[in-house]
Amino acid sequence: MSEIPTHTDVLIIGAGMAGLAAAADLNAAGKQVLVIDKSRGLGGRMANRRMGDGAIAEHGAQFVTARTERFKALLSSWEASGAVKEWYRSGGEDDDTYPHYRGAPTMSAMAKQLAKGIETVLGKRAVSVTLDGDDWLTTLETGEAIHSKEMLIASPVPQTLALLEAGSVAMSEADTAQLQGIEYHPCITVMAVLHHEPEVPEPGGLEMSVGPISWLADNVQKGITEVPTITLQANAEYSRDNWDRDRTEVGQELLDMAEHLLGASVKSFQVHVWLYSKPVTTEAHPYLVVSQAPKMVLAGDAFGGPRVEGAVLSGWAAAEELL
Template structure:
């Protein structure tokens, strides 16, 4: 059986991977995206419970950067995003008008990823288990081993999983990182976040705009997805703060649910029986920033790491990093081909 080969394999069909893949494909490189998830989007994540629709990863995003603002305009024109609010939610409950739009997916955050997925070659439910350097000359490329035992070759790889997970894949494949690269990447760490999603038996009672940012732990964020405009019925997303998420990480779901829902100020409805779920994000948000927009691995076939750890711990940063990583790879690939 012959092994498939692509110019570039992008690991991860979150925002950074999807935007990078568009740029690489537009430049004429045959590009494949692999994602272990059932769908695309990564931390742009929307889930249904009954009739309720919940964003359980990223909640909204801003668009201050010019290149990202232009991209958001295209999404808005395609009906993929809408403005949620244009105020700053202060931890003391104050709402300060600053005129900067806070965007949401029109039907939830995954709408953005689904929109970007059109026209790309993507395989979901495809978990990469190891990344190996192919034997041969220095430009022989890469072999990606999937957890079903199959393999795919690539001239270059663009790696967007949270950095500790990318390091595990490189280690599993015995990739010899330089000491500097290893040290730089090991320094990148993430905060966890536990999310509780609760279908409610009535209106949540949250203040405008249907969300609040509590002043301190245990909660980091509470949002009413009906007021947000993505759920036809009251549907609450509650995010624990980093410290609480670490403390409750191994606790039973019942304890997590009781602690977090019990801490929501002014909640005027109760969860529907069977309508509550817990999602644990081990790598929710980077806590240490990397200096560059993307990270090329030295002394190896073309390989670049990207994602929100490289250009800011949020949606706009993930976008900027995806583009920067694609540009780095394009430079490297054109040098290889010259």
């Protein structure tokens, strides 16, 4: 959009699944909602990258599972519309007893479904939030200012704290301590184009609990590209220990570790890093009310749970608090 609104009922910072889920419910209830995000695309970790010659790799969330009835119903509606497809299910324990869904054509399709009819401003970074009379005043890096009657912040908690501190937002000692105690696992992700299809067994997704590599996906088997492309994600320990190293060196090292799994030579690769990949622990309540008047609510996977479903549930609960 060309002009950024200067006033709205509810401003949501964060166009990930929590923020968009909240926005959809608030919009359906008749609230004027504006969602802003520093990224250029919707969905946060529902992310993919085009790597040239038709190659596509997803480098964030790899699949979605559903445990609650409302989220199951939402996925069913998206499946009926063609926005998601069941990728696989297997007979293991825990996660593997659930159908694993992928977005169609990519994971970002789910974010786009939630964002339908929602006013969004992308590629704009908020630098401070402050109290301005009976409103919240959010200032963007580019100088624009947005007044809102209420706020929902659904960004990683360290980024949220920086916003509130920049605007001198008063919080209770308990809330401050709670937020400062929230930590995240990092994740180093490698996306590689191969000379021919890899030897990743069906259905094309391989979770590993031993060694530095935690996930390997064949994006052709997954159905998002026709060009031999894999996504490799390092575990939290390796990602943390190697965070400050040269990205290209780390990417090559991980690909060398996966050579026996690939069975194909690498044509090219890119590395993406997630500092806030998933929360180390999840808060007991699905959101946090920082201020009652004017109301400000914090949401996200740190409150709802590390899965995509957890982020959506947090967004829904936060929206209910604002209604």
